[in-house]
Structures are given as structure tokens and as C-alpha cells.
Amino acid sequence: MSVYFRPVVRFDSPRPDDALxxxxxxxxxxxxxxxSREAPTRSVSVSEIPEDWRTRLSAPRAAIAGMVLDSPRIMGILNVTPDSFSDGGSHQSAAKAVQRARRMVSMGAHIIDVGGESTRPGALPVPNEAEIARIEPVITALSRELATPISIDTRKSAVADAAVTAGAALVNDVSGFTYDPMLAHYCRDRGLPVCVMHARGDPETMQQDPRYDDVLLDVYDFLAAQVAMLEEMGIPRARIIVDPGIGFGKTIDHNLTLLRDVALFHGLGCPVLVGASRKGFIGKISGVETSAERVSGSVAVAQAVAAQGVQIVRVHDVSATAQALAMWRAISRGSFP
Structure with missing residues (x-):
């Protein structure tokens, strides 16, 4: 019988002597x-958590792409696509993209995630050549102007190679390394850190009646299997980030369950990334139609997952997120700085 343990995360005091x-x-x-899939959910003390789970939950996470993960880090989204759901067409030229990235870094972004293929619901695949033509000049310009690390948001090894050659330092694959069988091999051979995300189906079809036996445990099992596969290939766990894939083949209720219980994914022994910024479920819950008006809801999600120890939040609205996280840190510690 498989069992799973979600830590009840706290930042306040007093801290019990047996806390980890x-x-x-x-x-x-x-x-x-x-x-457990076979038994009711229940609360347990830290002494009842098996040693392997205790180790994975408590072990320090290594720095990735130069980011020390001792507090929440902000990944700024830079889409260089004509059709992304939130900012498609806004940053297609290298000059505009660099300007936007420079502004995000000044507002608190710790890494810039560049994407050249929209993965919004209903989006069609983009040919390698077109995706490379979008991202290569932008990453080249960013790597020359900024010391901030750059990640490439792609499912394709050819695109990853062009991006890394241009200066990207991390590969963020929304397919969880299921789309292109060569991508994991490429990342291993180049010694790259990776982000493995869960998605049900591909962008074109993923929102057509997604179903799970248990969304929390199903997503956990997928990520655990992919992390094990990457480790067996030669990518160490210390270079793997996991992402439950909010909005990728999930209903509103699926998304809310994953966000509420996201601390479970610390049990994988990897840094956890959450990307919910401006997504449609925020608009449906809040009654806000346009993506640009979903800033407050997006910030609320980022703060909620930071309170569960999530190490990286992927966002469009860097300044608002950075302000909220700064206040949350100060309040949770009861001191500044």
C-alpha cells in the first residue's frame, strides 16, 4: 500500500523541539x-513519518541555475509568441523583450523564463524552426545584457539546444519530458537543471473533460516516476524542479486541490515550482474576464503557495508578487529585514 505525507508547514514560533x-x-x-488510496486521510505526528519521507521533506535543496532556494524565488514570464493567452505578441522583438526582462529583474525576478510556443488551452504545435526563430535572438540579447539566469520553456530538444547555445541555463518542459524523447538525453549530456511539469494531454486537447482517480496522488505519482526516470538517465535529483502543472488538463476543482495541498510535492525531494499566474480559473473564481485584470488573484495564489514552502513561483506580475512576498516574509518572521 502506497502512503504519502504532506507536511503541515509553519513559519511562526514557538517551534516544537521535534519539528523538522x-x-x-x-x-x-x-x-x-x-x-493513501486504500485508507482514510488522517493527521500524524512527525515521528510517524517514515525515515525516507522525513529525509526528502527536510533535506536542503541545492541551488539551481545560480538561485539559492532558502526563500521563495520569482520566475518572470517572457512570452515571445503571437498567441499566448496573457501577453501574446507583446514582446516578440528582441528589443522589446530585453526591455521587459530588464524591468522584471529590477522589480525582483530571479530568473527569466522565455517561451516561443504557446501552451494555452487549444494551442497547436509550432514547428521547431519557427520556435527557434522567436527565442534565439531574444535569449542572445538577454544573456549579453543581464546577469540573471534564463530558462527556456520548450518541449523540444532542437529548441533547447538553440536556447542553451544562446545562453539559457535551465530547461522547463511543460510535457514533463514525455513529448520529445531526446530532450532528457540532451539535458543530461549538457549537465542542465530541468523543470518537469505534469500535464494531462497536449495543449490542443488538455481541457477536454480531464479526469483523475485522485488528482493530488495521480499528479504526485507521475512526477515521482518522471524524477526517477531522469535520475536513472543521469540527471541528479539536485538538478530537478517539479511543477504540478496548474491549469494543464485540470478543472477548477483539480487546480484548487493541488494548490491547497501543494506541500505534498516536497516529498519528492526536489524544489517545487507553481505557475498559476493569470490563468483562467482565477478569472472564473473572481469574476474577472481579461487576463490582465487577474493580477490580484495571481498574487494571492503566489502568497498561498509560498506559505506552504514552494520555492519558485512563475508569474507575469513580478512587482506585485515581490511586494506581497516581502510582506509575507516580514510578517511570518515578525521582523525586518
Whole structure:
């Protein structure tokens, strides 16, 4: 029988003597929620968590792409596509993209994620040549102007190669390394850190009645299997980020379950990334139609997952997110700086 343990994350004091650090960061836990497909969910003390889970939950996360993960880091989204759901067409030229990236870094972004293929619901695949033509000049210009690390948001090894040659330092694959069988081999051979995301189906079809036996445990099992596969190939766990894939083949209820219980994914022993910025479920819950008006809802999600120890939030609105996280850190610690 498989069992899973979600740490009940806290940042306040007093801290019990038997509490464990969460992923080597400022958070801690002295209790967990135990899940099983065959038994009711229940609360357990830290002493009831098996040693392998305790180790993965508490072990410090190594720096990735130069980012020390001792507090939430912000990944700024830079889409250089004509059709992305939020900012398609806004940053297609290298000059505009560099201007936008420079502004995001000045507002608090720790890494810039460049994407040349829209993965919004209903989006069609983009040929390699077109995707490379979009991202290559932008990443080349960014790497010359900024010291901030750059990640490439792609499912394709050919695009990743062009991006890394241009200066990208991390590969962020929304397919979880299921789309292009050569991409994982490429990342291993180049010694690259990676982000493996869960998605049900491809962008064209993923929102057509997605179903799960148990969305939380199903997503966890997928990510656990992909992390194990990457490790067996030669990519160490210390270079792997996991992402539950909010909005990728999920209903509103699926998204809310994953966000509410996202601390479960610390059990994979990897940094956790959440990208919910401006997504449609925020608009449906809040009654806001256009993506640009979903800033407040997006910031609320980022703050909620940071309170569960998530190490990286992927956002469009860097300044608002950075302000909210700065206030959350100060309040949770009861001090500044």
C-alpha cells in the first residue's frame, strides 16, 4: 500500500523541539497529513513519518541555475509568441523583450523564463524552426545584457539546444519530458537543471473533460516516476524542479486541490515550482474576464503557495508578487529585514 505525507508547514514560533526544517528553508513542520488510496486521510505526528519521507521533506535543496532556494524565488514570464493567452505578441522583438526582462529583474525576478510556443488551452504545435526563430535572438540579447539566469520553456530538444547555445541555463518542459524523447538525453549530456511539469494531454486537447482517480496522488505519482526516470538517465535529483502543472488538463476543482495541498510535492525531494499566474480559473473564481485584470488573484495564489514552502513561483506580475512576498516574509518572521 502506497502512503504519502504532506507536511503541515509553519513559519511562526514557538517551534516544537521535534519539528523538522522544511527543505532546509525557514519553514518547519511537526505534523503531516497521511494519504493513501486504500485508507482514510488522517493527521500524524512527525515521528510517524517514515525515515525516507522525513529525509526528502527536510533535506536542503541545492541551488539551481545560480538561485539559492532558502526563500521563495520569482520566475518572470517572457512570452515571445503571437498567441499566448496573457501577453501574446507583446514582446516578440528582441528589443522589446530585453526591455521587459530588464524591468522584471529590477522589480525582483530571479530568473527569466522565455517561451516561443504557446501552451494555452487549444494551442497547436509550432514547428521547431519557427520556435527557434522567436527565442534565439531574444535569449542572445538577454544573456549579453543581464546577469540573471534564463530558462527556456520548450518541449523540444532542437529548441533547447538553440536556447542553451544562446545562453539559457535551465530547461522547463511543460510535457514533463514525455513529448520529445531526446530532450532528457540532451539535458543530461549538457549537465542542465530541468523543470518537469505534469500535464494531462497536449495543449490542443488538455481541457477536454480531464479526469483523475485522485488528482493530488495521480499528479504526485507521475512526477515521482518522471524524477526517477531522469535520475536513472543521469540527471541528479539536485538538478530537478517539479511543477504540478496548474491549469494543464485540470478543472477548477483539480487546480484548487493541488494548490491547497501543494506541500505534498516536497516529498519528492526536489524544489517545487507553481505557475498559476493569470490563468483562467482565477478569472472564473473572481469574476474577472481579461487576463490582465487577474493580477490580484495571481498574487494571492503566489502568497498561498509560498506559505506552504514552494520555492519558485512563475508569474507575469513580478512587482506585485515581490511586494506581497516581502510582506509575507516580514510578517511570518515578525521582523525586518
Amino acid at each position: 526544517d522544511l527543505a532546509g528553508g525557514p519553514g518547519w513542520f511537526a505534523q503531516a497529513v497521511r494519504y
